[in-house]
Amino acid sequence: MPSLYARQSLPPCRWNAMLTTHPFDDDKLREECGVFGIHGADSASAVVALGLHALQHRGQEAAGITAFDGKEFHTHRAMGHVAGNFDRDEIIRQLDGASAVGHVRYSTTGETALRNVQPLFADLSTGGFAIAHNGNISNAAALRKLLVRRGSIFQSTSDTEVIIHLVATSSYRSLLDRFIDALKQVEGAYSLICLTAEGMIGCRDPLGIRPLVIGKLGDAHILASETVALDVVGAEFLRSVEPGELIIIRDGQLTSHRPFAEQSARPCIFEYVYFSRPDSIVDGTSVYSVRKAIGAELARENPVDADLVIPVPDSGTPAAIGYAQESGIPFELGIIRSHYVGRTFIQPGDKVRHLGVKLKHNANRALIAGQRIVLIDDSIVRGTTSLKIVQMMRDAGAAEVHMRIASPPTSHSCFYGVDTPERAKLLAAQMTIGQMANFINADSLAFLTIDGLYRALGEADRKQDAPQYCDACFTGDYPTTLTDFDEHGLEDQFSLLAERVV
Amino acid sequence: MPSLYARQSLPPCRWNAMLTTHPFDDDKLREECGVFGIHGADSASAVVALGLHALQHRGQEAAGITAFDGKEFHTHRAMGHVAGNFDRDEIIRQLDGASAVGHVRYSTTGETALRNVQPLFADLSTGGFAIAHNGNISNAAALRKLLVRRGSIFQSTSDTEVIIHLVATSSYRSLLDRFIDALKQVEGAYSLICLTAEGMIGCRDPLGIRPLVIGKLGDAHILASETVALDVVGAEFLRSVEPGELIIIRDGQLTSHRPFAEQSARPCIFEYVYFSRPDSIVDGTSVYSVRKAIGAELARENPVDADLVIPVPDSGTPAAIGYAQESGIPFELGIIRSHYVGRTFIQPGDKVRHLGVKLKHNANRALIAGQRIVLIDDSIVRGTTSLKIVQMMRDAGAAEVHMRIASPPTSHSCFYGVDTPERAKLLAAQMTIGQMANFINADSLAFLTIDGLYRALGEADRKQDAPQYCDACFTGDYPTTLTDFDEHGLEDQFSLLAERVV
Amino acid sequence: MPSLYARQSLPPCRWNAMLTTHPFDDDKLREECGVFGIHGADSASAVVALGLHALQHRGQEAAGITAFDGKEFHTHRAMGHVAGNFDRDEIIRQLDGASAVGHVRYSTTGETALRNVQPLFADLSTGGFAIAHNGNISNAAALRKLLVRRGSIFQSTSDTEVIIHLVATSSYRSLLDRFIDALKQVEGAYSLICLTAEGMIGCRDPLGIRPLVIGKLGDAHILASETVALDVVGAEFLRSVEPGELIIIRDGQLTSHRPFAEQSARPCIFEYVYFSRPDSIVDGTSVYSVRKAIGAELARENPVDADLVIPVPDSGTPAAIGYAQESGIPFELGIIRSHYVGRTFIQPGDKVRHLGVKLKHNANRALIAGQRIVLIDDSIVRGTTSLKIVQMMRDAGAAEVHMRIASPPTSHSCFYGVDTPERAKLLAAQMTIGQMANFINADSLAFLTIDGLYRALGEADRKQDAPQYCDACFTGDYPTTLTDFDEHGLEDQFSLLAERVV
């Protein structure tokens, strides 16, 4: 649910001045959202806050919770992390009620963006309606244009809001009919959790691009992006919501519906590579075990004669353990990550920039000096970080630096809820592997093959005409049409008239 | 433009714990809004900020400004006063542009209310549209119900928002046709300033209940609630907008339109009694001179044998000067108002409440002791303050305390944009004048007659079948139908589903 | 107790950019402090907060309260007004105890200054010791130099801190002996309230330059700068502390001591002219009555043929009433002061400066046009405001503008706790009265004579060789030596090494 419209309003220079210490490297793709809802629990919003904290890796810029107390809906939205905002007693007390839905998001900064922070809420003729969305509607700009012409007034620049207006103006009578009517008009990726006075609705798009799971905590039902959000509150993991499935939770009962035409699923393969937490179970499979299998596959496809296997922390660690176990080369911590990287450290002034400051990572010099090392990272996006890390290893005295990447080259943008740089900035879209090795100054560089990746997931290989996963970022094979992005320019036209709240 | 819907969400106990030091007494009616717009000026929003500061007496709880920079609209809204919010450089810089419109309001507190703070803005199919409203739409709840049924999604609980949705969904084509179409569906009081990419629109309802004036500053045009807002920026006062007149300012030209059927005007008489600043010219007449004439009229109607004429500061001062000059009794400052009453002083703890704390006013003991005094105040609402002030005079040793009120008894609620207590709490709705004198413990009490008030305004008397002013608060003679308030209950039904942002 | 040392750190340009709307004109002398202490009361700090609120006119930049709960001292200091800081429940709850002392001050801005905000506190060998000071020690820099040489470490740049170090390092044994030993070494003006575990001490310097009064609230004793601070909490006014008197309040008993050699008193005459509130009784005399007497004296000394007497609000009002009553010319409100001048309105951007913005005062045009007016103000300092107000009257159409000042020309700086511009900036130090009339563009200008001022105070005249008051600002006749200011330069030397807390 990124904002198509606001993208150009990001102050670009700000980011240049920032030495981010984010644990997810600057040079990573970023998942844009996580969702969590619970129905039928005491202190529902406190549970949601804990669940969102466990999903914080899916979005760090803002968070929101809407609760229903049996009579009224209460919403709080805040820029920043869950901790520091939704762990305040006075906030949770005001978010009273036995059902609540929450959202974390990565996206635009500034007070402005509060209007875009989810859950979005509307007071419809059918009653109050809150919605939290993980994914991205790829025809949102076209639908918005149409809706505004008919008299709809948008409160935000979020793609998710088109769903609400489609529900509000649907000619169907019941909320559920209106909701399905709306979803049939949108294209793209969506794992949704909606809250009304009567119950909670969950829905995953027909391709199942983004994950969504069902849990149980006593008599209460939970919907969440990942199983780790169930673990944090001690809830039982029941199963994943299936692609195209619509779940209704009402009066303590869960019912399953299939409003869409049958289609082969295409869940996002990058959830296994990087997005999901290693301790999550995604669509039935342990993420940690997949990553170790990737590491082993990588060691078989791309062996190297070396002294130490060193992960780029923390995302490269499981693959590095797999690589070390398969290759017999010892696994060592050659790069120490600061414990305080969860906070953004903005560079104070320009004067120290030349120091080549290493706020996030530091080489374990005493270990590395004179050794031949294999560095394991999960992916390369722009290549800027890889370049720095290879140099850091050389500065610490490494004899040889071999880089091994636990996924195929990332060569295409994502339009399904992931913040990808435009294609021209993806290193793999511009260079051969040899050029990339040269660019990052490694003695050797190798990527996992796409078939190797499918093998690590337990498949014999990738079915070329009916791929089992959405792997568009590696292959350019997009599973849906991309209306807004094909008719480029729509978005600009609207954003010019949009109000900026300062 | 009060919020009908949110009224019940006020935490009532909070107000009990507050020793407000507001310069406008707790026991006053409160004007709910002031508006100011300028078109065609450098640094338009800085001028608006100054204009709003001069209109601060019309609304102290929140303020907002929307500016148009030729391409985009920028809005900032804040709880609290203009000073401290709209005098900050970084805010004004972001509100760039040559046209801007602003609003001050009295109403609900808390972050929640930010959605209700004006100007409201919508991105319509005809382009961006900002609106600032002084007055109150008395069929807003009924219209809202209808609009929601048709699929409109409301962002606020403000009555003003119905105007925007009526514009958005109008079947007319041009913005101006849509705007007039919308106004023809609303009833009540409205002085409006709207801003679009093409120009600024001003409009006063057919009865002209709330004021609106036109000014000129160099080549720029200004619309404002009162002339004092022109004075503060050194602008020239051109004339009042006439009741039912619609003004368009575009390309440096001002044009006048008459979209409504002709009607006799009924401007609010209380603007002269209390709301407007004494240095304003309202519909051609000096407010200060009216108040002095009221004081003289009061002295003639209700003379008293006394030593000193003492105003209840500051609103009673001009009438007290008029009374003193007419009666020959010396005018003295027997009550000293703290210079720091512009700030709310919340009583720290309950332990000092019994002290009968006098934060706002203090008796000038040395002057009063042993004297017979005439106290002049502009009106009595609940009577609570009068009771305290009479007692303060007695505690200071006054021999006799005679209270004279510079208006008739306030016996009815206002539905046109003034915050009135419900009728049952108006002292004059429950008691005779004799009972009231007894209640406030005065040696005598007298009010100006309604005809005396009209005389002070230069009329021979009140025309009973076609009154020259809206005087409903004194007479109960409402000049419009009151749809929402006649079909009572509408509003509650909706507010239950409305989201509370915490 | 101004800070000698920090003065040069004021960002001067900031003030230029500020259109202050302070009710005390920019062009006024400013009292620098007010003090209030209570001993033996429930919720002592809540009472202090109310008392300080009533003394807010004596210092608006910062406030502080120290309370003693029988075991520990608790202090809170804040920049800004009493309201908004010391009316917060959580603050008052933490300032628990039956005795408390507070302070308001005018002085340097910024977080830095918190160290200078009083009460100052020290943990001495004799126990905890808090001190609040109104006045100024005129040999503070010399004493500080000496103390630092002996090993004392200063926490602030306040002159008051020298008293604490003199107490701490005194060779006497008991706290009281040490305190008197300390006071005998300082010169200048001081009205002090000190709090220890055993009791409260009040002291007024031998000349009684600054005021200090004693009150009673039930069994509790109060010390305060003015009687209005007693009124606000309903306390009884007992008497003024006498010049050179030291008061001890312990176990519900008040005792009086005379530690200093007998001297003729010289209380500040400007307290009557401007500093004190009109409803205060200073050294036995009603301030309001003195101001009216000044107005009458002024009318006799400087009559004028005119249509209206107009006060410069609010400080000129009592004198204007006196002038009007004596002369028979009607008193009218020709200048309307905004109700919202208690807040600082910082000019947004530079672009509107040319508008000649009138945030504080507005001419009552309809009244003034074509009239000959007498303007009454209390004093002229730099003349900048007088210039603007005369011009405002002319712009509003006044036929003639005659300025009458309710005090003699202010020609000398104050070194006793009043913020005066350096002498070179005082208009009366540079010009004759004729030149001044010309400078402010008035048709005539006249000041009260020094003897007229003494007459208004009930004296036959000023005793030239033993003046009854400190009138140094009018006469240059300083009643003490001025060590620091005679050996100019001392202060700079120290401030260079002082730490700036940012």
Place this chain on the structure above:
Amino acid sequence: MPSLYARQSLPPCRWNAMLTTHPFDDDKLREECGVFGIHGADSASAVVALGLHALQHRGQEAAGITAFDGKEFHTHRAMGHVAGNFDRDEIIRQLDGASAVGHVRYSTTGETALRNVQPLFADLSTGGFAIAHNGNISNAAALRKLLVRRGSIFQSTSDTEVIIHLVATSSYRSLLDRFIDALKQVEGAYSLICLTAEGMIGCRDPLGIRPLVIGKLGDAHILASETVALDVVGAEFLRSVEPGELIIIRDGQLTSHRPFAEQSARPCIFEYVYFSRPDSIVDGTSVYSVRKAIGAELARENPVDADLVIPVPDSGTPAAIGYAQESGIPFELGIIRSHYVGRTFIQPGDKVRHLGVKLKHNANRALIAGQRIVLIDDSIVRGTTSLKIVQMMRDAGAAEVHMRIASPPTSHSCFYGVDTPERAKLLAAQMTIGQMANFINADSLAFLTIDGLYRALGEADRKQDAPQYCDACFTGDYPTTLTDFDEHGLEDQFSLLAERVV
């Protein structure tokens, strides 16, 4: 430099209500400070901010920097992390100058503590003097008592302030003589960095209990607690300051002095076990290599038949790698630590406490189920976390859980700058190892022996009569007298009179 005096003022219940997500477990000893100074660099304070960020693990509650610009000292102190406070441009700009010293500290919370946040500064007769201290003065209360008796006024409750007053009141003339005179009167642990107008001074106590290293960045000299703070700014590591050595940096020259009588060094052994970062070099030895050697030693001393070696992240990881390599049992990530544990998450309300929330760590269920595991942690303090982690492993289906601790039992408190619980709360002070195994519900539990620890450090064994390290927390063998703690009660007496700033 903990505050002896303020300890009892911690609101104890607050901590119970907090589900801390701190990366350093609640059940760890906490290093209380880190220091960093640079002399002779452009933008010195920006470099200090970066250095402090790298030392953040030594103190997270507050930070401060003092800079000297050639004329004045500028200080900023803040509660909270370095990031978010000292990465703000406006702060760094105000901390101008070519030399600066900074401090991070763990300690009391609340605004109160700002007075205790270092660097402390005093304006002495010899000029400005700033001091930053890592360690603890164990006769601070006794010295303070003496100093107060002589007239010194303390600004804080910090033990460090006694050093400043000893300097201020020393009878020696030069600052350096005074400083050495002061240090000769204090006992305990101190690594100090001082800044004056003339230069920077570093000093390590004669036993060298806390670390301090020297670095070089271009022409500038750096003093810092650990080498990682040199790495972060790309500075060269020269050498450690030796125990009892005093370093002076002036005019680009570094000189070394030996003011104390010769003594055998006793550096803190726990710096290797837990406090220092693994990538630091402490007194010449790589911390990571010591921790791996400890793991190997532990595997030899306490082998176990198991399927997986699992570290308690992150502090147990290097020892776990050593254990796995020595034992041949595979190293796996069985516990996943949240990336967002750098922030405190306060439990919202009490209602979710029963959920047994796991905010920091989550079991990697798919890996652990049915396996026999060896858990490696660095130490056990109270045992509360070990209990939870063993239970988490059992809940995830572990067949057997064997706990191995990479240090001897922690049985005594530290008085040298580490926040230790009182002895009665240390698990090892109350139970045998068997009882502890039972308490934490492990199938087996073993600790490294004290000789094993010395072997991992390259010693043959611990020299009983002249131990090579301070290992008092394991042995109770304290290397200094403990004046304040032997004469218990001193501290309380003073704290009663100390002011609390609220």
